[in-house]
């Protein structure tokens with residue numbers, strides 16, 4: 001009731017658009033768009049006929065003014081209270097504690113259950129708080145259209161048929177006992193924000209109001225005592241809506257209006273449509289015109305499917321992996337999973353860009369744009385006060401693959417990708433790169449404290465405890481042991497303990513990715529594993545020829561061998577993770593493994609090891625297999641900017657004309673590569689920008705790696 005009324009329709013659904021006219025009238029019409037409450041993660045997708053009706057209308061008509069305050073104000077529920085009374089007195093103790101518990105479970109402070117006027121109590125919840133629970137008002141049909149109506153050069157009038165206060169009054173006309181139950185359940189039900197979409201759409205197609213209501217209000221049916229009063233409420237709503245529509249039509253002058261109404265109010269014997277027909281008005285369904293508009297300024301998608309069946313995509317990012325290590329290991333059979341990808345598809349170099357700072361490059365891989373165009377230029381920047389600040393997701397100006405693929409209605413999962421904090425609202429799951437190693441999480445783990453607030457690092461909220469739990473408890477993957485464990489020849493400065501920590505981090509990242517994969521089966525999974533880069537910075541000296549260094553290497557032959565073995569073991573371990581991650585991706589799917597740069601001899605924090613600074617380290621790797629990629633081919637050394645466009649083309653989605661990359665040559669040209677001007681005009685929705693609690697830890701790590709001073 002509070003949370004979910006986003007609306008969508010898919011290719012097989014009838015268009016829920018109706019045209020209301022008066023056969024005896026002057027030709028005015030009201031287009032009525034029926035909205036079906038759905039999961040919030042469904043993206044808005046509209047038939048062009050809907051948009052045409054909206055464009056032609058002079059006004060956007062909404063059933064209730066409550067919608068208009070949703071974007072930035074409080075939403076709530078109120079009930080009559082006597083003067084001086086408060087909510088705790090008004091509800092039974094059981095109801096009140098259940099209510100407070102529900103508020104707490106939703107991750108909201110219970111102080112919002114306050115008394116705001118002498119005569120009523122309101123459950124006041126800030127939208128910013130709600131967003132932590134995954135609530136996204138801008139995804140709601142009404143809010144989206146209200147936004148469109150306001151944004152036009154000549155804004156449309158937005159006309160609510162009823163003030164929200166009136167509907168509150170209708171609610172408080174219910175008996176006090178019923179009200180208190182409704183109020184308390186409203187919050188409990190809000191957690192069930194996922195509605196059975198297929199059943200709802202089936203009911204809608206059959207025009208079965210009872211079945212639709214069943215789906216939308218499933219929990220009401222567990223409370224038969226509430227059903228009768230709720231029916232009464234809906235009947236009153238329906239009568240008010242029918243009156244409002246009749247009045248609109250009867251206004252003088254020929255005019256067009258566009259009304260959004262909840263489908264459950266429209267259908268059925270006591271529904272608005274029946275009432276309007278009784279009054280002699282005419283309702284005609286508007287034919288679908290094929291194709292869909294999306295919130296992006298995309299051209300309608302082709303009506304016929306291209307011949308390529310679009311499977312799922314796995315994109316694994318391995319920081320700092322290079323063919324210099326991989327090639328010899330492939331030949332000796334130590335990287336069976338990468339070898340299998342190379343046999344079935346393409347393998348070779350991926351060209352990076354200077355300066356070689358990982359965040360710049362990983363954002364190019366995700367966006368198809370050069371750093372100056374995506375906005376993340378390095379690890380940190382100086383703010384106005386001269387303080388070093390981490391680049392966060394808010395600094396990325398360009399849409400990433402996950403934004404684009406989400407908006408196309410496909411499911412995405414993003415795990416640990418660079419600069420994904422604060423997490424973005426996606427059609428799926430985003431475990432941000434701040435979910436990982438934090439002092440706070442470790443403290444919490446040590447103390448068992450529940451109250452340490454580490455900000456919101458995961459979307460949606462219910463994945464937060466799981467992801468943080470995996471990282472904090474260092475849950476790994478059974479059967480994959482620390483590759484450094486039996487290696488006794490390490491030099492002291494190689495810091496074996498620190499290397500083992502990298503292993504545990506990658507293990508936990510892969511593990512949470514596998515959990516998301518198993519539950520979500522996303523259309524696009526992106527996982528970032530930084531271990532090879534970190535380990536290479538320590539051990540590279542042991543694989544480089546000594547002549548490459550100005551000074552003699554501080555390494556005995558035994559230590560040298562130990563370092564080389566350890567680096568090779570870490571590559572083999574990463575290969576095993578690639579195997580696990582790609583296990584559920586079949587022949588119809590696309591699997592891509594990339595890195596952002598290679599390594600070269602250099603002095604790193606005083607040690608003679610490996611760095612990535614010059615042309616010699618400019619090439620990362622690309623391994624890919626899937627339909628449209630010839631077996632055993634070379635990559636042709638595409639740019640890191642080409643990864644996102646290639647994946648979009650493979651998925652049959654349009655490329656942005658403002659992307660710097662193009663479709664890589666190893667992909668057989670898809671039947672049609674469509675383009676749009678840009679994806680970047682749509683605002684990216686992110687969770688609140690609050691400190692994640694990991695900033696200092698990450699800055700420390702970057703200092704330890706020598707990336708920043």
Ligand SMILES: [Zn+2]
Nearest residue numbers: 319320358596
């Ligand atoms: Zn890197």
